[in-house]
Amino acid sequence: MTNSKKIKVAFSSGKGGTGKTSVATHFAQYLSLNEKTALIDLDVEEPNSAIFFKNRVSIKTEIVTRDTPTINSEKCSFCKLCVQKCNFNAIAMYKESFKFFYELCKSCNRCKNICPNDAIYQLKEDIGEIREYQSGDLFIKDGLLKEGSVQTKLLIQAVKKLSNSYTWEIFDSPPGTTCPMVESISDVDFVVLVAEPTPFGFHDLKLAIEVVEKTVKNWGIVINKSGSYDNIIESYVSKNGYKVIEKFPFSENFAKKYAQGEFFYSQFDDKMERIKNYILEVL
Ligand code: SF4
Numbered sequence: 513m514t515n516s517k518k519i520k521v522a523f524s525s526g527k528g529g530t531g532k533t534s535v536a537t538h539f540a541q542y543l544s545l546n547e548k549t550a551l552i553d554l555d556v557e558e559p560n561s562a563i564f565f566k567n568r569v570s571i572k573t574e575i576v577t578r579d580t581p582t583i584n585s586e587k588c589s590f591c592k593l594c595v596q597k598c599n600f601n602a603i604a605m606y607k608e609s610f611k612f613f614y615e616l617c618k619s620c621n622r623c624k625n626i627c628p629n630d631a632i633y634q635l636k637e638d639i640g641e642i643r644e645y646q647s648g649d650l651f652i653k654d655g656l657l658k659e660g661s662v663q664t665k666l667l668i669q670a671v672k673k674l675s676n677s678y679t680w681e682i683f684d685s686p687p688g689t690t691c692p693m694v695e696s697i698s699d700v701d702f703v704v705l706v707a708e709p710t711p712f713g714f715h716d717l718k719l720a721i722e723v724v725e726k727t728v729k730n731w732g733i734v735i736n737k738s739g740s741y742d743n744i745i746e747s748y749v750s751k752n753g754y755k756v757i758e759k760f761p762f763s764e765n766f767a768k769k770y771a772q773g774e775f776f777y778s779q780f781d782d783k784m785e786r787i788k789n790y791i792l793e794v795l
Pocket residue numbers: 583587588589590591592593594595626627628629630631632
């Protein structure tokens with residue numbers, strides 16, 4: 513693949529605190545110097561990629577809603593057809609009372625469409641918001657899940673939809689290996705797993721590898737906070753034929769700058785270039 517096509521790359525990690533966001537944001541910033549690039553933060557429960565870009569300009573904020581069904585009991589004949597036809601067991605009915613389980617409902621409208629009495633109508637539920645920014649040549653988008661909402665997957669899907677085309681779409685995945693992380697890597701060209709060389713980091717990397725291997729074809733590992741314990745990861749990687757694409761050294765100075773939301777990888781442009789070239793080579 514040449515970089516004239518759109519390339520989607522997700523930065524993921526088996527746990528929080530590996531520096532995934534830091535590497536993803538810096539990679540996106542580096543790419544944006546020469547190519548049309550979007551940085552998309554899919555960690556909708558705690559988006560923080562945009563914080564690194566102090567010169568960012570807010571372009572737009574948009575509330576995201578979804579349809580939630582409810583029943584007009586005056587029109588309902590309590591035939592239970594909607595209960596039987598809902599594929600997600602999101603409606604329960606007993607005699608003349610009903611309950612929707614909105615955490616199970618997929619807003620598919622099937623119940624509304626099959627109701628013979630036109631007794632089901634939709635309400636709008638706020639699930640969060642989408643925010644767009646521009647920082648120099650870099651477009652940044654993130655989502656913020658509404659407190660109490662469980663519609664993480666729906667919001668991630670909404671954040672992923674871009675109205676413009678970019679050569680590179682860089683996703684900052686939610687940490688961990690649960691559904692939000694899987695959703696974030698579901699249609700990408702390449703996953704960069706960011707890992708730290710500690711026993712916990714190694715344990716979570718192995719879990720992340722299991723998920724990534726089942727979901728995408730192309731992926732590689734970046735060791736962040738690299739140091740004298742890298743062999744925890746490297747011996748496992750070489751035994752299994754995996755690939756460490758790049759390493760970023762551990763430094764207290766970097767950690768301090770990260771805590772202050774400052775860029776510190778500009779001195780590592782050569783590493784970013786190597787990650788980019790590896791991805792292009794593999795695709
Ligand atoms: S299908 Fe319509 S009429 Fe039948 S129980 Fe459901 S809401 Fe009521």
